[in-house]
Amino acid sequence: MNLLDRVTRRIIEALQRDGRQSAQQLADGVGMSPTPVWRRVKELEQSGTILRYVALMDREKLGLAICVFAHVSLVRHTDGAVEDFERLALACPEIMECASITGEADYMIKVVVPDMKAYDRFLQERLFKLKGVSSIRTNVVLRDVKYETALPLPP
Template sequence: MRARFAKILRREAISRKTTSTELDPLSIRLIELMQKDSDIGLAELAEAAGATTSSCWRRLDELRKTGVIQRSVAVIDPAALGLTVNVFVQVTLEKQNEAALRAFQNRIARRPEVMECYLMSGDADYLLRVVVEDLAQYHRFVVDHLTTIPGVANLRSSFALDQVKYTTALPTAHLRGSEAVGDPAPRRKPPRGSARRKTE
């Protein structure tokens, strides 16, 4: 258990270090626009951001080099590929030492059905999101792959009935400060002489 939580703390420290990048308003605006449509043209992007094309190009290049923009991909409709079953799987290991965690993660990383995998606190050690064609395919995944990983002690599967929300766009409001959280703007003092005089 100590090894598992030590690993979690190390990852959180790395995450805090990674997200400490300071982003100015132009960078934030470009991120918002690119998250909506990464195929947007540079001229259209510059117009929407209220900046020149050269400044947008330089800023995008910087965001890519620093890893803020990791990659640009196409988001595919799973139903178009016949992948209509979403399964969330809680996995508990027999041991939570470094070797067991690494062995499980290496095996899971090679499985295309696993869309997401998280090391968790609480009762389960891992939470997986698995996308498959049907229940038969999920059964084969469990029997042929998941249960063959050494050290897997328990599985608990939950099937999604409907997808209420799905997005790949990360929130950016917290980067804008008080203006983004609905704080009222400071009231301006009226100019002298603008107040109405009382009628006598």
């Protein structure tokens, strides 16, 4: 399937705006009948292009007032440091995102917690306990200027 064909692109854009649309609503939006639209959505799911459907939440309304981006550096000569850190990142619900990066740090993580005491507890009980962690630089989010989940589609 060519992801760049006009109809599939419009289906993807519509689903990124609202993943709860029915096949009929999608079909109305792209100018096709529901059955072929439903088939294209199924192809996108089966190919792994659509990873999953989620509901986006307002973290502050859920009591998660603090969001930080932390740059984590590892001690490279420590056996298993990478595996231990990545296992921790996958297991911690506070870590919303984790990326292996270039530059001064090895990883950047996005962490959400109720308050600074909870972040300190997270650091003390989780990250600082890993033998391979050499440093953590934290940047606290003051306010979200842009929060987008829809991927920009190539032309």
